[in-house]
Amino acid sequence: MIYSNPLRGPSDIAGWVAEGPVQYGTYDDGGPALGGDGTSALLLSGTLDAEEHGDHAHWTLWCPEETPDHVRIRWEFLPIEEPGLAMVFFSARGHDGKDLFSASLAPRTGYYPQYHSGDIDALHISYFRHKYATERAFRTCNLRKSAGFELVAQGADPLPPADDADGFYRMEVIKDGRRVAFSINGLPLFDWLDASQEPLAGGYFGIRQMAPLRAAYRNLSITPL
Structure with missing residues (x-):
């Protein structure tokens, strides 16, 4: 276990490490009598109104432990209230090998362009893309490589709308x-091979949501392959 x-x-x-207006809570599924297993989970949402603050209402939350390459990352996810979008970052670090939290990097506030076209490099998967009507009409999971916002792989999104979610979903x-x-x-x-001269390795894992999504998370593990 890493x-x-x-x-x-x-x-x-x-x-x-929180960047942006994130709000924390505890989710209780009510136990077996209500179709749950009685296990509490971390409830995450935003603190700002998405209509009023637009793209500045979203946030990113980083695990503080640096992760090596050649790993399996697992967590469980449950959408509670839509609309919104859920995403994870991994292999994230500053340009030129700088630590993600180096004081020499520009401050980050949860505003998305700071992450995909700023001074950090990362891979990121958006897997619950229910923010906009076009995303909900044809749901996909997208893998992007940044800096540069390059869409490198795409697959179908089997997650149902929040109202139809049936317990936690196992993400890997x-x-x-x-x-x-x-x-x-x-x-x-999807299963993608990076054919570039600069594949990303190591770095940090993070969770991101677009407001006003409310979602629960539990059982994060990072293990060597």
Whole structure:
């Protein structure tokens, strides 16, 4: 085990780095009588009104532990209230090998262009793209490589709308050198090989949401392949 966090509530992310207007809570599924398993989870949402603040209402939350390459990243996800978008970053670091939290990098506030076209490099998967009507009409999971916002792989999104969600969904990313694979509940969605001269490795893992999405997370683990 490289990193493990049950994500049962706000206390479990006391050392995480928040960028933008994120709000923490605890989700309780009500137990078996209500179709749950009685396990609490970390509830994440935004603090700003998305209509009033636009793209500045979104946020990113970083795990503070640097992750090596050749890993399997797993977590569980449950959408609670739409619309919105859920995303994860991995292999994230500053340009020229700088640490993601180096004081020499520009400040980040959750505004998306700071992450895809700023002074950090990262891979990011958007897997619950229910923010806009066009995304909800034809749902996909997108893998992008940044800086540069390059769409490098795409697959179908099997996640239902929040009202139809049936318990937590098991998310898995494999980052193995040039290879990135993504699956939900064991269903492979894409498997990509980076043919560039500069594949990303190491770096940090982060969670991002677009407001006003409310979603719950639990059981994050990062293990070597």
